[in-house]
Amino acid sequence: MSTLAMTRATLMKDLRMEWRSKDAINSMLFFALLVVVIFSFAFNPSAEESRHIAGGLIWVAFLFAAVVALNQTWARELRNQVLDAYRVSPAPANALFLAKAIGNFLFVSVLEALMGPLFIVFYNLRSVGPPWQLAVVTVLGTWALVVNGTFFAALSIRTRNREIMLPLILFPISIPALLAMVDSTTSILTGDASPDFWIKMLLVYDVVFTAVCLLLFESVLNAE
């Protein structure tokens, strides 16, 4: 089987499992909802204020929620020794990684599509800059979180304190990406500055870290 076919098969399997169980999406959704409500109470912003802080709130909420889904990425493959079976099969390791990363990307995108309107309602948001740029930022930003998150989830399932390990190693590495997402979103919402630099930054981050992940994943999968 080629890498592409392998990726597709694994991805379809994960999507089907998620469609039937809705484990990841439900826990993410409820978690993000709680964060939105708590932030709303904690800051109680006016419309003008919220335009300035919304970029930060949205991405922090998505980051926290994404961790919930990312933690479940590999857990189900540990049961019944699926990962061991994968390791001895001739299937390319990167196909598995790509399938998992794309799967997580889709889950987090669905979350964002559902939570976005809620943010607009709770925080009275109205974009001053062109809204289509938000879509670009969302796609690039989500991939930035998810590609490293999928990789680090594979690292952290091998540690003693699985669930807590992922944010501890993911957040420091994600700081530049998070900064770029927050600042580009804020500059689009307020219309104060051009988000071009930040979008390019995100693109560079995505390309560089996707390459690093693909380079190292096989070693991590086969770590004994």
Next chain:
Amino acid sequence: MKLLPKVFIAFTVAALAYAAYQALVVAPTEQTMGNVQRIFYYHVPSAWTAFLLFFVNFLASAVYLWKRNTAADAVAAATAEVGVVFCTVVLITGPIWARPVWGIWWTWDARLTTTLVLWLIYVSYLVLRRYSTGSQTALLAAALSIFGFVDVPIVYMTIRWFRTQHPSPVIGGGSNSGLDPSMWPPLLWNWLAFSMLAIILVAVRYRLQRMEEDVEQQHAQVALRGGTA
């Protein structure tokens, strides 16, 4: 302990003492900042040493990923720990200097933020080492080290886009920058002394790491033979 390490330690202690004398007595008092500028002789050498150690950590991690050499992993473990110590010194001495000179303890400037993120990454690296088990530790840590190394220039570029408050590079900076010639000897003496201290700490930590590996192997051997370790 053999003779050579003893001699080296003696030289290091002498160098540290002489460097302190250079920084606190010989170095001229800075015109506008006054005595607080003397922290520069500790701040800058600590930063250089920390960055050097993190760079060695990256090289050792790359060697480990390539050759699966346990000695390289022990070097990585040792340099990361000692590097975090020196980086902590940088992050503590910086604000002590900044408060009287800038009037603020901290600012989200490019170099401050990059150093802080670097520190965070290496603390997470140590946490990962601490919580992973057995022979996987080396590989997982090496992978994280590569990520950290790739991340640092991106962090620097990102934060530079804001603004930079840190004094522009005094050494090798623009035409207006430059260190008074009389300040060079204290700086270089301190750098030498700190580097020697770092070498000792890394060597001790490296030996400890190797011993731990040894003990673990012995335990495994005993267990294999059916005994109790």
